[in-house]
Amino acid sequence: DIQMTQSPSTLSASAGDRVTITCRASQSISTSLAWYQQKPGKAPKVLIYQASSLETGVPSRFSGSGSGTEFTLTISSLQPDDFATYFCQQYNSYPRTFGQGTKVDVK
Amino acid sequence: EVQLVESGGGLVQPGGSLRLSCAASGFIFTNYWMTWVRQAPGKGLEWVANINHDGSQTNYLDSLKGRITISRDNAKSSVYLQMNSLRAEDTAVYYCVRYLLWGPGTLVTVSS
Numbered sequence: 001d002i003q004m005t006q007s008p009s010t011l012s013a014s015a016g017d018r019v020t021i022t023c024r025a026s027q028s029i030s031t032s033l034a035w036y037q038q039k040p041g042k043a044p045k046v047l048i049y050q051a052s053s054l055e056t057g058v059p060s061r062f063s064g065s066g067s068g069t070e071f072t073l074t075i076s077s078l079q080p081d082d083f084a085t086y087f088c089q090q091y092n093s094y095p096r097t098f099g100q101g102t103k104v105d106v107k
Numbered sequence: 108e109v110q111l112v113e114s115g116g117g118l119v120q121p122g123g124s125l126r127l128s129c130a131a132s133g134f135i136f137t138n139y140w141m142t143w144v145r146q147a148p149g150k151g152l153e154w155v156a157n158i159n160h161d162g163s164q165t166n167y168l169d170s171l172k173g174r175i176t177i178s179r180d181n182a183k184s185s186v187y188l189q190m191n192s193l194r195a196e197d198t199a200v201y202y203c204v205r206y207l208l209w210g211p212g213t214l215v216t217v218s219s
Binding site for chain 2: 036042043044045046049087089094095096097098099100101
């Protein structure tokens with residue numbers, strides 16, 4: 001199975017900060033990676049697919065990059081609505097696997 | 108409106124069975140593979156199974172093989188997850204997922 005490792009596990013930030021979350025795959029997954037945002041009691045929301053494609057309706061302050069084994073999700077200027085947990089997921093091979101999550105909370 | 112709505116969750120005793128359903132609407136159901144993902148309380152996301160457009164191909168998480176079956180009814184735009192021999196560790200919210208679209212989830216609680 002491909003292991004997906006996110007860092008950090010928790011990130012404390014303030015509104016307006018630039019935030020970067022990293023996701024590393026245990027083997028190459030090309031660009032078969034998605035990023036999700038999840039708020040308590042809600043289903044995950046797709047932010048980025050194919051490593052860098054912004055899902056329709058997602059604010060442009062979110063961006064994704066990377067290929068192979070290293071990927072990043074960047075929020076250029078953190079907004080109050082962005083405090084949430086973020087997950088990466090690879091869909092290059094079975095079983096599909098997720099990172100353990102990064103919680104972005106208020107500093 | 109494009110949406111997925113899960114149903115069938117609830118409280119079940121260890122060793123029991125449950126069949127989850129997911130009703131799709133607002134898109135051409137037969138164009139998509141369909142997936143189930145679960146999330147135990149306070150934990151991360153775990154991919155469970157998926158099924159191709161006509162139901163001829165399925166993939167399962169190895170640790171669940173033999174206890175679960177994914178199926179679909181394209182005439183009803185629905186996908187199902189049959190779960191047998193349920194254990195406490197199967198307690199989770201189960202999400203129905205299409206490419207880039209998630210349902211709100213249905214909670215399965217396995218407890219005596």
